[in-house]
Each structure stands twice: as structure tokens, then as C-alpha cells.
Amino acid sequence: MWGFPDRGYGTMNLLGVYIGLHDSNVALSVDGRVRYAKSERLTGIKHHRSALSFVREMCERWGVTRLDGIAFSDGDRNGLGACKLGELWKKVSPVAELGSAPTYCVDHHYAHILSTWPVADTAELELGFAIDGRGDNEARKTVIARPGARNPELVHHNATRSFGRLLERIGELMKLSATPGNESDLAGKVMGAQAYGEVDQDFVRSVDVEALGERLYDFTDKVPWRGRVPIETPDFFQFDNPSFRDWLSTVHALLAAHTQAHFARFARPDMAIAYAGGCAQNVVINQELFLRYPRLVVPPHGYDGGLSLGCLELLRIQLGLPRFSTEGFPYWQEDDCEDAPTESTIAQAVELLAQGKIVGWFQGRGEVGPRALGNRSIFMDPRQHDGKDRLNFRVKHRETWRPYGATVLLERTPEWFDLAEESRYMLRSVPTRPERQREIPAIVHQDGTCRVQTVGRDAPTSARRLVERFQQHTGLPMLLNTSLNAGGSPIFATRAQCRDFFAAVDMDALFMGNEVLVRQG
Structure with a gap:
């Protein structure tokens, strides 16, 4: 198969591409390690639609001049081509703007399902479900058997509304x-x-x-x-x-x-x-x-922002390569990457949080997906009875009925929520234990639930250390967590965006790596 080795990556460079109608993104595997970029984070335009020039720019930024395999999902939205009804993937002629490497076209829903590879071994999946607004060939619901096999089976395709x-x-x-x-x-x-x-x-x-x-x-x-x-x-x-x-x-x-x-x-x-x-x-x-x-299994990037990762997995499967490394996932977004905060920085943040302050937290690299998972977050003490209203009025300016999630130490989660397993990516609305609800009013929704992110001891985010120190200080093993962004904008990717936001809203403090801005008065 084009001379690729049966095992190991050697010096292979594989590229997954989705530019679509919105949420354009690109993923690159260099010797089995993955890099990812979503154009909205780099442009500051939510759901940004890019062109192939964005793909080339990212390859140049990553220092890649040779590609050994390319896969894209387009549904002919940009004239790149599409899979026919019943086709989950096919080999196609190279896209001139991306070079002459062997190239595959991937069905939109199949790419969605394959994008789960950072959270599951696709070879072990028995079924994959995709449901969204519109896939290729007008699909709204798709079911695929053995999605991680070289020859998966399309079980169901439905064009009715989602x-x-x-x-x-x-x-x-x-x-x-x-x-x-x-x-x-x-x-x-x-x-x-x-x-x-x-x-x-x-x-x-x-x-x-x-x-x-x-x-x-x-x-x-x-x-x-x-x-x-x-x-x-x-x-x-x-x-x-x-x-x-x-x-x-x-x-x-x-x-x-x-x-x-x-x-x-x-x-x-x-x-x-x-x-x-x-x-x-x-x-x-x-x-x-x-x-x-x-x-x-549900990936944190289950929407179109994860399709390039699904395309990358198609290449891996068809070329018979080992699984990609998931080190550092989901903090893969190609944006400003901060050094880890020191213990002194974390202690300062904890002191402010314990005083009921609203704290911006811009650390490490950004998350893949639409939800802040501790690296691009706004944190607050969930014990604040007026916390949700203050956060809405002073910073987020969104509909009053919308709830806020929580980042919780994994080992303490069952004491507070009806949840016995991990929920790493804030994808479940779980019941709060009735006897605990009055203690954490800022994160308990009208129906007694909370959108929970658990952080284990091996979580690759400084939010774990922050919550640990907050627990030591207050006894509470969690913080209110919402995304660090303005209404109508994507999660911030640069210090400049954060500084502009801090100047425009009434947030009490902003931590960017070990740089700290505190509002006076």
C-alpha cells in the first residue's frame, strides 16, 4: 500500500482536513503525534469558515513540507468532492492545493464517528451513531457497524430532521x-x-x-x-x-x-x-x-470542529498504522501556550476565589471542542448564592436561565453528585445529591442537575491543582467553571484577546500563565 510500513510511522506526515461551511479545522500527525487547529480560535470569529489557505498556513507553521497521506470531509461544500450515498470513504485524486499525496474523501457522519478515537479505541467499537443538522447526502442520522474496521458497514441512513x-x-x-x-x-x-x-x-x-x-x-x-x-x-x-x-x-x-x-x-x-x-x-x-x-463514548469535539480528527483516523485505519498518541488530550488547540502556573500563582488565585471573586484562567494550551475544560475558563466559588446572577450581569451577559458547570475532583464527585464514574469532558447533566444542593447554589440547575467535569489526579490541566488548593482552603472539592470568552466569540486563544475582555467586563482577576491582572477597587 504505497510502500507504507505495516507497523510504526517512520517519518510519516498525515493530514486531516475539514473546512466545510463552518467550524473549519485541521489535524496533522507527525510520526504518530497529533497537532490540531481550529480556525475560529486563530481568527476570533466564532464558527469561522476557512479556505484551503488556512490548511497550508498551518502546515507551514508546523514545519511540514511533505505529506504522505491526506483525508478530507467536504460533502462538496467547497467543491472538493463528496462520497456517494452508501460510500463511507473513497480514494480520490489529490487536491491540487494540498499536493500530490494519496488522498481520501470521508463521509461527514463517518468522520464524526471516527473522531472519537482520542477517547476510545475505534477497533473495539461495535456501533457508531451520528446525529446532526445535516451530513452528506442529506443525512441527519447515521449508524455504522464496526466503524474502526477497514471495511465498516453502513447500517442506517436517515434524512429526516434531527x-x-x-x-x-x-x-x-x-x-x-x-x-x-x-x-x-x-x-x-x-x-x-x-x-x-x-x-x-x-x-x-x-x-x-x-x-x-x-x-x-x-x-x-x-x-x-x-x-x-x-x-x-x-x-x-x-x-x-x-x-x-x-x-x-x-x-x-x-x-x-x-x-x-x-x-x-x-x-x-x-x-x-x-x-x-x-x-x-x-x-x-x-x-x-x-x-x-x-x-x-462521546468526544468533547463531537460537532464539526472534530471532523479533521476523524479524517486523520480514517488514514490511520486504511494504512494499518498503530493508534495515535493521545498525550495531552484534549488540550491540543494551536494557540498561545502558557507555562504551568507556579504554586504561588495558584495560591493567589485560590485566595481570590475564596473571597467570592470572578477569576479568568488562561493556562497551557486550549481545549479541543466548544467547552472550557480548565485551561480557558472563568472560575468562581459555587457556594455564592448570587454567584450565577453576578457572573451573568458582570461578565457573561447571557440568558438568565442558562446554568453553569462545575470542575470537580474525581475522587470526591460521588459525595456531591449521582455519578460514580468519570465525566472528563462536561458532556453529562447529572443529578446533584439533594442534601448538597443548598451548599453549591451557583451550579445547581433548576432541575437539580449540574454539568460536571471530573478531573482525576492524571488530568493534564492545571485546573486539578487549582481545585485541590481550593479544597485545602475551603473544604469544597469543586469550582464553578464556564468558558473564557465574550458573547458571540469563540474561547480566547491569545493574551491580547484576554486583556481586551478583562478591560471590557467586570471580572475581578485574570491569570495568564504567571501573569496576574487584578481589578482595583
């Missing part, structure tokens, strides 16, 4: 704010609002969840709710409307049941399963899936 699109539509009807081109962010905002209503179980029982499919929009446009069709009811889609909140909770429960039914059609609870795609960012539905499928 639940993410319905949540996005509800966000539009609520008139939620979104930067033009970033309408996909609306689904996450709606996800937080669904916890404030009561599920109408009689309504749920009246719906055939397995047959929803193209009828998803009927909930807004056709199906009566308490005697009237929602879209025909004046001022219905308002968070202050109790009937709307109940409707939203009920519809979200139906979407969860629909997703469960979809998984149950193909998977047994004992199977090793990968789940990716934009809808895999819904932490409420994820929690229900994790409870039923204990061997389920």
Missing part, C-alpha cells in the same frame, strides 16, 4: 440572540430553558416517539397544546410564559425518548458505542444515554 434543528427553530421563535451564521448556538440556549417547566405525561403518552421523523416541526406548527397550536398563539414562545415552559419541557422529553428509541433499534446496552455529531452536545439527552449504555 432534534437539534427543532431546538434551533424554537430558539428562533423565542427570538433569542445569535450572531448571524451562528444560529446553531440557539439549541444550547434552549436546552438550558427546558428545565423550568413540568412535563405533561399525558401529552407524552399520546405521541408515537419512534415515528416522529419529519413530524418534528409539527410540535410548533400543527399539534395543539392546551387547545391551541403554539405558532398560532400570540406571544407563546416567551420564557416568562408558564405554558411555554411546560410545552418546552414536554417536547424536550419527547426528543429524549425519540433518541432513546433510535438507539434501542440498533444497540444493546452492553455494546461499545460511539456517539457524535452536533446533537451529541446535548448534555440532558446524553445523560439518559449514558445511563442505558455504560460503554457509550
Whole structure:
């Protein structure tokens, strides 16, 4: 196979590319070690769409002048080509702008599923599920058997609408704010609002969840709710409307049941399963899936921002190479990389946090994926009764109903949350133990849950040391954690972005490596 060795990488350079319609990203393996860049972090434009020039620029930055294999997923969105219906990958002619290396085209959903390789050995996966807004060939749902094999099997392809699109539509009807081109962010905002209503179980029982499919929009446009069709009811889609909140909770429960039914059609609870795609960012539905499928894996980059990693895995599989190194994952983003904070720096941060201060934390290298996991975070003491409101009003300026997550020491997690295993990537909304909820009000959502990130002793982030010191100081093994970014912007990638943010909002302190900015007064 083009003279590549059966074992070992030698001096091979492999490239995975996704420029798509948004969230462009590139991944490069140099001798089996992976580098990754997402263009939004480098441009400061959320969901940025780049061109092939971005790919070339990153290869130059990384000092790579020769490529031995290229894989891309494009769906012909940029004229690079696409896999036909039923094709998961194919060898194609080289893309002129990227050189003459052997080149593969990868199906969008297959690349999503393969992108789970940093958190699971794809050779051990029995099934892969992808659900998102639109894959190649109009796919919204795809199921693949043995996704890590050289000849995987396409089990299911479905072009009916995904639940993410319905949540996005509800966000539009609520008139939620979104930067033009970033309408996909609306689904996450709606996800937080669904916890404030009561599920109408009689309504749920009246719906055939397995047959929803193209009828998803009927909930807004056709199906009566308490005697009237929602879209025909004046001022219905308002968070202050109790009937709307109940409707939203009920519809979200139906979407969860629909997703469960979809998984149950193909998977047994004992199977090793990968789940990716934009809808895999819904932490409420994820929690229900994790409870039923204990061997389920979901990557922190399950949306389009992880597709280049899936393309890279396709090359590895087809060339018969060993697994890539996952050292340092998920802190792979190619941006400003800070030296590790000293104990003195951490002690200063802990002192401020214990005083109830809002602290920005820009350390190490940035995370892969849309969530801050301790290197590009804003931290706060979760015991603050007005913490969520202060953070919203002074810094984040977002919808009041949206919850904040928590970074928790792994070994102490079961004392506070109904969670007995790791949750490294903040992908589950787990119940807070009832007797503990009043102690940590800033992170407990309306339904008693919290989006949890556990950090073990081997976690490759300084956030572990920060929380350990905070525990020593206060007895509390966790911190409120939200992303270090402004509304409508990606997570920050440079010191300059952080400094501008600190100057524009009322954050108390900012730690960038061992440089500390503290607001006076």
C-alpha cells in the first residue's frame, strides 16, 4: 500500500482536513503525534469558515513540507468532492492545493464517528451513531457497524430532521440572540430553558416517539397544546410564559425518548458505542444515554470542529498504522501556550476565589471542542448564592436561565453528585445529591442537575491543582467553571484577546500563565 510500513510511522506526515461551511479545522500527525487547529480560535470569529489557505498556513507553521497521506470531509461544500450515498470513504485524486499525496474523501457522519478515537479505541467499537443538522447526502442520522474496521458497514441512513434543528427553530421563535451564521448556538440556549417547566405525561403518552421523523416541526406548527397550536398563539414562545415552559419541557422529553428509541433499534446496552455529531452536545439527552449504555463514548469535539480528527483516523485505519498518541488530550488547540502556573500563582488565585471573586484562567494550551475544560475558563466559588446572577450581569451577559458547570475532583464527585464514574469532558447533566444542593447554589440547575467535569489526579490541566488548593482552603472539592470568552466569540486563544475582555467586563482577576491582572477597587 504505497510502500507504507505495516507497523510504526517512520517519518510519516498525515493530514486531516475539514473546512466545510463552518467550524473549519485541521489535524496533522507527525510520526504518530497529533497537532490540531481550529480556525475560529486563530481568527476570533466564532464558527469561522476557512479556505484551503488556512490548511497550508498551518502546515507551514508546523514545519511540514511533505505529506504522505491526506483525508478530507467536504460533502462538496467547497467543491472538493463528496462520497456517494452508501460510500463511507473513497480514494480520490489529490487536491491540487494540498499536493500530490494519496488522498481520501470521508463521509461527514463517518468522520464524526471516527473522531472519537482520542477517547476510545475505534477497533473495539461495535456501533457508531451520528446525529446532526445535516451530513452528506442529506443525512441527519447515521449508524455504522464496526466503524474502526477497514471495511465498516453502513447500517442506517436517515434524512429526516434531527432534534437539534427543532431546538434551533424554537430558539428562533423565542427570538433569542445569535450572531448571524451562528444560529446553531440557539439549541444550547434552549436546552438550558427546558428545565423550568413540568412535563405533561399525558401529552407524552399520546405521541408515537419512534415515528416522529419529519413530524418534528409539527410540535410548533400543527399539534395543539392546551387547545391551541403554539405558532398560532400570540406571544407563546416567551420564557416568562408558564405554558411555554411546560410545552418546552414536554417536547424536550419527547426528543429524549425519540433518541432513546433510535438507539434501542440498533444497540444493546452492553455494546461499545460511539456517539457524535452536533446533537451529541446535548448534555440532558446524553445523560439518559449514558445511563442505558455504560460503554457509550462521546468526544468533547463531537460537532464539526472534530471532523479533521476523524479524517486523520480514517488514514490511520486504511494504512494499518498503530493508534495515535493521545498525550495531552484534549488540550491540543494551536494557540498561545502558557507555562504551568507556579504554586504561588495558584495560591493567589485560590485566595481570590475564596473571597467570592470572578477569576479568568488562561493556562497551557486550549481545549479541543466548544467547552472550557480548565485551561480557558472563568472560575468562581459555587457556594455564592448570587454567584450565577453576578457572573451573568458582570461578565457573561447571557440568558438568565442558562446554568453553569462545575470542575470537580474525581475522587470526591460521588459525595456531591449521582455519578460514580468519570465525566472528563462536561458532556453529562447529572443529578446533584439533594442534601448538597443548598451548599453549591451557583451550579445547581433548576432541575437539580449540574454539568460536571471530573478531573482525576492524571488530568493534564492545571485546573486539578487549582481545585485541590481550593479544597485545602475551603473544604469544597469543586469550582464553578464556564468558558473564557465574550458573547458571540469563540474561547480566547491569545493574551491580547484576554486583556481586551478583562478591560471590557467586570471580572475581578485574570491569570495568564504567571501573569496576574487584578481589578482595583
